[in-house]
Amino acid sequence: MSAQPSVPDVDNATLEDRLYTVKYEDPGDSHLDVKVPGFCAERCDTDDCIDVCPAGVWQQTDDGVPQIAYENCLECGSCRFACPLNNVVWEYPENGAGVTYRHG
Amino acid sequence: MTEPTETTDPNYDGAFDAIVVGAGLAGSAAAITMAREGLDVIAIERGSSPGAKNVFGGVLYTPTLRELVDVDDAPLERYVAEKRFSMLTPEDETAVSMRPGAWHEEPHNDSYTVLRGEFDEWLAEQAVEDGTVLVTETTVTDLLRDERGTIVGVDTDRPNGELRAPIVVLAEGANSLVTERADLKETADRSDVAVAVKEVLEFPDTEGAIEQRFRLTDEAGVSYHYFGEGAVGDAFGGGFLYTNEDTVSVGIAYRISDAVDRQPKPEETLNAFKSHPAVAPLVRNGRTVEYTAKTIPEGGPDAIPDLVHDGAVVVGDAAGLVLNNGVHLEGTNMAIESGYHAGRAVAEAIEAGRVDAAALSSYPEHLEGSFVVRNLERYGWLMERAIEDRDLLFADLPRAIADAGEEYFRIDRDPKAVHAENAKERVLETVGGWTGAAKLAWRYRKVVS
Ligand SMILES: Cc1cc2nc3c(=O)[nH]c(=O)nc-3n(C[C@H](O)[C@H](O)[C@H](O)COP(=O)(O)OP(=O)(O)OC[C@H]3O[C@@H](n4cnc5c(N)ncnc54)[C@H](O)[C@@H]3O)c2cc1C
Ligand code: SF4
Ligand code: SF4
DSSP: OOSSOOOOOOOOOOHHHHHHTSEEEOOSSOSEEESOHHIIIIIOOSOHHHHHOTTOOEEOOTTSSOEEOGGGOOOOOHHHHHOTTOOEEEOOOGGGOEEEOSOO | OOOOOOTTOGGGTTOOSEEEEOOSHHHHHHHHHHHHTTOOEEEEOSSSSTTTTOOOOSEEEOTTHHHHSOGGGSOOOEEEEEEEEEEEOSSOEEEEEEOOGGGGSTTGGGEEEOOHHHHHHHHHHHHHHTTOEEEOSOOEEEEEEOTTOOEEEEEESSTTOOEEOSEEEEOOOSSOHHHHHTTSSOOOOGGGEEEEEEEEEEOTTSTTHHHHHHTOOTTEEEEEEEESHHHHTTSSEEEEEEEOSSOEEEEEEEEHHHHTTTSSOHHHHHHHHHTSTTTHHHHTTOEEEEEEEEEEEOOOGGGOOOOEETTEEEOGGGGTOOEESSSOEEOHHHHHHHHHHHHHHHHHHHHTTOOSGGGGTHHHHHHHHSHHHHHHHHHHHHHHHHHHTHHIIIIIHHHHHHHHHHHHTOOSSSOHHHHHHHHHHHHHHHHTHHHHHHHHHHHTGGGTO
């Protein structure tokens, strides 16, 4: 018997593959934004929006204003609560566009 | 895609007694109640169908629902036959499990796993059968007020999308943009909201995986909750695992204030939880059929906003009515109960020809007398204490208990008494001796009283 019983490998899907499991309709333009880009660049060094997002929507850039890959958004709302400067513009995608969950 | 009903139809304006914002659990419960009281009700839902945007763990609790609809007709996955609570250190698991025989009998302790896509659509259908008009793919963007400030309707993202009615029922869930925009509620602090991610897994290569791994037959299912470092690192929250008919729901939830500084990203935390030695055997070979995310309000009784306003009521998650204290994760029953009481109050007010907050006050009164507010108040203190004691409760104590268990059951040539003494010492050293243990017991006495 081996000393350390093996923990079965769990093949975790990549974030990309995970996001592929969700049906998505592109609303055409972003339902997310930052209110004042300068706040992100000059007054925020925590990037909490990036840390909290389960879908990799918020991405680091050189100028300190996050880039927003809105088409990955799962509409959970976490970034809206997370931003310490209340600097996130958050609307629902129009007319039911965005994600549609089959199971939920 | 089905063609959504247009809310621009001018005949709609003034044709309804009540507008329900969001056809989730709370919204549909309110719609069913009001429609049965003879009101003309319209429910506005942003998803392509009710449930299309909704996520939970989860176990649906049905005591109130049973009063409203025929639960046997509902798309339920499994009844909960086992509840299990596990403390995880990075390597160990110490668990308590319950499988009361009575849970196998109807009504199965009113606890069933469901998937919200299917379930919410079904529940909304019941509201439609009772006469509710359902409009999908339409988002409410704001409330309309008259010159006196009374809420008189909603604006939507449809062209000329304004719609007027005496009462608006705000049932929009945790991400309550409309309620906040209308100044009926402050945006919750990030320490009062949890971020949750979840996967639905299927096991195409392992026949009978769910029955075998969870020791199940027929329609029996399980609800497993996990706490401690092995579940969500040093964040305040936990992991969960529920069995559906052919799939397993696995996920984690923890406070956003921790997500931003104590934790790797939610997705990575989920990966680590699924790979824990106690969890991996249950989810191995699972194929992800869906990945979802949502927030959970967990501000407790202090975070409940005013529930009635001139021309409007707030129900369900939008009103912060969720009990999430580690042991319990219950929002479905509170959403349904609040929708029901709100619906009743609206019917009374309309009957009396009034829409002011005072005329709607039977809703908060009934809710305060119901399990909803009483449970929230009963456990509100537990959250506060648990947060103060988080390192002890979620890291040090689980480790001490796992060590103590190992020591207690150790097989060697020392007498059992020595192991028992060592095990006791291990726990006592963590809680600060007998005095510490007594203090701790006192601090948490109300859990069992
Ligand atoms: C990960 C997770 C696990 C959970 N597990 C459990 C569990 O096991 N057991 C349990 O009892 N509870 C659980 N809960 C809590 C439970 O899911 C909620 O309390 C419950 O869903 C609340 O119902 P609701 O109707 O108030 O809100 P929701 O179910 O969120 O419904 C809101 C509805 O409003 C719609 N909507 C929102 N905004 C608008 C708008 N502006 N215009 C039109 N429509 C709108 C939404 O699309 C949605 O259909 C869990 C929650 C989460 C996130
Ligand atoms: S957390 Fe807020 S302020 Fe900071 S980068 Fe993100 S959006 Fe900008
Ligand atoms: S709503 Fe959720 S998924 Fe969308 S960007 Fe914000 S945190 Fe990410």
